[in-house]
Amino acid sequence: MNVVSTSYGNDSIAMIRWCYENDIDATCVYIETGWAAETWTKRVNDCEEYATSLGFEVLTIRPEIKFKQLMIDKKGFPNQRFQWCSGLLKGIPFLNWIDDIDPDCDAVVMVGKRRVESKERKNTQPVTISDYHGCRLLVHPLFNYTDEDRDELISRTPFGVLPHRSLECSPCVNASSGDFKILSVKDIAKVEALEAEVKKTMFRPKRHNGAKGIRQVVEWAKYGHGKYNPDQDDLFDVGCGSPFGCGL
Numbered sequence: 195m196n197v198v199s200t201s202y203g204n205d206s207i208a209m210i211r212w213c214y215e216n217d218i219d220a221t222c223v224y225i226e227t228g229w230a231a232e233t234w235t236k237r238v239n240d241c242e243e244y245a246t247s248l249g250f251e252v253l254t255i256r257p258e259i260k261f262k263q264l265m266i267d268k269k270g271f272p273n274q275r276f277q278w279c280s281g282l283l284k285g286i287p288f289l290n291w292i293d294d295i296d297p298d299c300d301a302v303v304m305v306g307k308r309r310v311e312s313k314e315r316k317n318t319q320p321v322t323i324s325d326y327h328g329c330r331l332l333v334h335p336l337f338n339y340t341d342e343d344r345d346e347l348i349s350r351t352p353f354g355v356l357p358h359r360s361l362e363c364s365p366c367v368n369a370s371s372g373d374f375k376i377l378s379v380k381d382i383a384k385v386e387a388l389e390a391e392v393k394k395t396m397f398r399p400k401r402h403n404g405a406k407g408i409r410q411v412v413e414w415a416k417y418g419h420g421k422y423n424p425d426q427d428d429l430f431d432v433g434c435g436s437p438f439g440c441g442l
């Protein structure tokens with residue numbers, strides 16, 4: 195049994211296409227975090243429809259615990275160094291599901307991670323045994339793919355290349371300035387409400403030039419108040435090290 199762990203961003207679609215072109219049968223699994231952008235539901239539906247049309251099984255796991263409740267329970271937000279959200283929101287529900295149907299751990303898990311994506315992913319191995327996936331084989335077939343290689347795969351699907359990462363969490367705790375710039379009014383309001391409830395800011399002011407609270411962070415990202423230094427962008431756009439394929 196092969197499982198593609200997807201977020202239905204560019205890399206996930208490329209991964210699905212790669213499986214199709216290499217005659218690999220797979221189940222495409224998406225996990226709802228409860229923190230997706232409003233528009234993402236349609237994207238997930240479209241991607242599931244596409245994967246089904248290629249002959250793949252699709253599954254959306256809907257865990258009981260969602261992003262908002264987790265932050266309230268934990269009385270705070272994760273950060274890039276301690277991004278416990280991916281393990282709790284995606285890792286555990288995935289394991290619960292796969293352990294049930296694959297008790298002998300024979301399944302192969304595939305994730306569309308690529309080395310060129312970020313510093314965090316530059317050492318992505320093509321094949322490994324992953325503790326995070328119940329000691330199953332974890333394969334990254336696109337590990338050496340460039341953006342152009344990936345886009346070539348996407349060009350053979352009905353989807354265009356998205357100008358952003360997966361919006362399965364919007365915003366993600368690893369959001370870059372580019373992600374903040376495209377955050378919808380609704381998503382800004384949703385973060386603001388949660389920050390008020392948790393009584394903490396989702397993004398650390400220290401890493402965002404002193405911007406406190408989501409509205410200021412968005413302002414900062416848009417070069418507000420003359421404070422933003424574009425040369426610093428790399429510092430924040432370090433990507434996600436999550437083993438669960440967040441953002442792909």
Ligand code: SF4
Pocket residue numbers: 227277279280281283284362363365366367368434436440441
């Ligand atoms: S996408 Fe980001 S916020 Fe969502 S679970 Fe993964 S690391 Fe956490």
